Amino acid sequence: MPKAQKLTLAVLIQAALITTAYASEQSEAKGFVEDAEGSVLFRTGYLSRDKKNGNPDTSSAAQTAMVKIESGYTQGIVGFGVGIIGDGSFKLGENNHAGNGMIPLHNDGKKDANGHVDAYDHWARGGGIVKARISNTEVRYGTQVLDLPVLASNTARLVPEYFEGVLATSREIKGLELTAGKFTKNQYSDQVTTDGNELDRAVVWGAKYKFNDQLNASYYGTDIKDRLERHYINTNYKQALANNSSLTYDFSGYHTDWDRQANDSLYSYIGSADDKYKNSIWAISGTYNTGHHNVMLAYQQNSGTAGYDYGLGKGVGDGHQTIYLPNSYLSDFIGNDEKSAQLQYTYDFAGLNLPGLTWTSAFVYGWDIDANEAVKVGDTVVARTRTADNATEREFFNQVKYTVQSGFAKDTSLRLRHSYYRASAAYQDGYIGDTNEWRIWLDIPVKFF
Numbered sequence: 001m002p003k004a005q006k007l008t009l010a011v012l013i014q015a016a017l018i019t020t021a022y023a024s025e026q027s028e029a030k031g032f033v034e035d036a037e038g039s040v041l042f043r044t045g046y047l048s049r050d051k052k053n054g055n056p057d058t059s060s061a062a063q064t065a066m067v068k069i070e071s072g073y074t075q076g077i078v079g080f081g082v083g084i085i086g087d088g089s090f091k092l093g094e095n096n097h098a099g100n101g102m103i104p105l106h107n108d109g110k111k112d113a114n115g116h117v118d119a120y121d122h123w124a125r126g127g128g129i130v131k132a133r134i135s136n137t138e139v140r141y142g143t144q145v146l147d148l149p150v151l152a153s154n155t156a157r158l159v160p161e162y163f164e165g166v167l168a169t170s171r172e173i174k175g176l177e178l179t180a181g182k183f184t185k186n187q188y189s190d191q192v193t194t195d196g197n198e199l200d201r202a203v204v205w206g207a208k209y210k211f212n213d214q215l216n217a218s219y220y221g222t223d224i225k226d227r228l229e230r231h232y233i234n235t236n237y238k239q240a241l242a243n244n245s246s247l248t249y250d251f252s253g254y255h256t257d258w259d260r261q262a263n264d265s266l267y268s269y270i271g272s273a274d275d276k277y278k279n280s281i282w283a284i285s286g287t288y289n290t291g292h293h294n295v296m297l298a299y300q301q302n303s304g305t306a307g308y309d310y311g312l313g314k315g316v317g318d319g320h321q322t323i324y325l326p327n328s329y330l331s332d333f334i335g336n337d338e339k340s341a342q343l344q345y346t347y348d349f350a351g352l353n354l355p356g357l358t359w360t361s362a363f364v365y366g367w368d369i370d371a372n373e374a375v376k377v378g379d380t381v382v383a384r385t386r387t388a389d390n391a392t393e394r395e396f397f398n399q400v401k402y403t404v405q406s407g408f409a410k411d412t413s414l415r416l417r418h419s420y421y422r423a424s425a426a427y428q429d430g431y432i433g434d435t436n437e438w439r440i441w442l443d444i445p446v447k448f449f
Contacts, residue, residue: 024135025171029079035072038448040065044092045158045441047102052434060102060119062158064089067126069448079133085143086126087159095119101157101319104192123192127164137170143194148179149232150222150254151204154319157189161319164194165202175210179220186317198314201225206232214238226261227316230254232324245290252325253282254308262313268336268430269306270372272383279304281334283325285342292351296344298326300333308334329397330419330437333366335427337389340366356403366393371426388426396420415441 029035043066048059066087073079091103098105098119105117127143144167145153145160153161165183186199206220220232234252241247258266258277269277285298302308311318320332326342327333333340344362349355369391375383396419403413417439421432428434 025138026073026077026079026133026135029073029075029133032071032074032081036070036449037072038067038069040067040446040448042444042446043158043441045102046439047100047157048438049100050436052436053428055433057097058100059097060095060100060158061092062089062095062103063092064158066159070129073131073133077134081131081133083129083131083142084126085129085145085162086124088122088124089159090122091119101154101188101190103158104190120192125159125162125187125192125194127162127194136172137168139166139168141166146183148204148206148220148222148322149218149234149252149324150206150220150230150322151183151202151317152322152324154189154321156321159189161189161321162187162194163199163202163317167204177208179204179206181205183317186319188319197317197319199224199317200315202317214240224315224317226259227313228256228258228262230256234324241290243290245288248287248289250285250287250326251282253280254325255280256304256308258306258309262316266306266309268309268370268372268384270336270370270384270386271305273381275305277306279306279308281308281325283327285326292348294344294346294348296326296342296346298342298344300325300327300338300340300342302334302336302338305336307336307338308332310334327364327366329362329364329395330421330435331364331366331393331395331432333364333393335366335369335391335393335431336372337368337370338366338393339368340364356405358401360397360399362395362397364395364397369393369427369430371430373429391424391427391430393421393423393427393431395422409444411445413441413443415439415443 043064046061049057051057064087068085070083071081073081095103104120104123129140129142129144131138131140143162143164146163153163163183164185165181167181170178181204183202184199185195186197187194188197202222202224204222208218210216214237216236218234223229232254237249239247256279266277281302283298283300285296287294287296310322311320323332327340342362342364346358346360349357370386371388371391372384373387374381375385399415399417401413401415404410419437421435423431423434
């Protein structure tokens with residue numbers, strides 16, 4: 001028998017032995033109907049950005065119902081199932097200052113008397129999935145909300161960002177989860193077209209391993225055709241201390257290489273159109289938890305010829321949430337060559353006999369940012385030149401959230417979030433610009449079955 005065939009046979013036998021050593025998720029399937037789940041989340045959302053320095057404000061308010069219905073798996077060696085996911089929404093008020101990712105805007109170019117693009121009055125989106133499972137390996141095809149460090153759906157708006165494609169997840173070895181997938185459509189939160197972002201192809205892969213109750217590690221990668229290749233790593237260690245306290249250490253980072261076709265989408269690279277566009281960003285944090293108090297210190301650093309530069313241009317497949325790093329609020333502190341530090345404090349009011357109420361406050365300061373301006377030939381960006389290497393930004397973030405703990409309204413939540421963001425003069429045009437932001441979400445979940 002050829003060596004390759006022997007190796008393949010050995011791997012298959014070993015996989016079979018490992019599989020039998022742990023409980024099979026599919027063997028515990030109760031049935032297509034018996035394991036079915038259905039729910040709707042009613043959300044009232046408000047997002048307002050008070051822009052400074054003469055920039056136009058944006059403000060949106062809307063109501064949505066997000067429905068998710070999914071069957072269980074049929075019984076047998078291989079289980080099959082189906083599901084649907086979708087949302088129906090309508091705006092509240094005129095929303096003349098929309099444009100912050102909340103509400104779709106008409107693309108017919110029509111504007112009102114004040115020069116604002118008309119927002120949709122109502123809209124609906126969604127899709128279906130088919131799924132299969134054998135042992136502890138599951139494959140899903142269709143419309144999905146992704147939670148991968150290299151390809152994540154934006155869930156910080158009224159409705160989530162959708163991807164369409166196939167995703168396989170395998171947990172055959174205890175503590176190890178393997179992921180692989182391919183996606184060919186991408187719909188931002190404020191888009192009504194199923195492939196509004198014109199994604200060509202995004203291939204993802206990854207693995208995460210739980211060594212024990214204290215130590216976890218993961219790696220993920222993605223290749224987005226004609227746009228970029230990105231890699232992510234993370235290690236998390238939790239150290240138990242006296243009196244039920246703990247100290248958690250976390251390290252995470254990304255490395256990105258952009259394709260030449262993406263150079264007109266980057267806003268912060270410095271160099272000519274012939275340069276290689278790349279970025280490395282990493283962060284380390286330490287979190288101390290004792291009783292109802294949680295304190296985190298974090299440091300984040302960028303290097304390369306560009307900032308992290310996510311979600312720019314068509315086909316990138318990123319709605320601005322693929323940033324699994326600690327210094328991420330209204331700003332993600334991802335400027336070219338930027339360093340940033342954060343102090344965060346969270347209090348759980350269960351310590352004052354108010355369970356379900358939490359408050360988080362954080363201050364992040366970024367410095368050493370390389371600001372730049374575009375050099376164009378016609379409408380084409382051919383280079384960007386450095387205008388400053390010591391630009392700064394800072395954000396003061398506060399959030400209060402209350403979740404009902406029991407009764408008919410259990411799990412209903414109200415979240416109020418405010419960010420005070422300021423940047424130095426050299427960084428005003430390169431990123432967000434001075435902004436005061438409010439976000440208010442009222443979520444009412446209802447379970448059908």
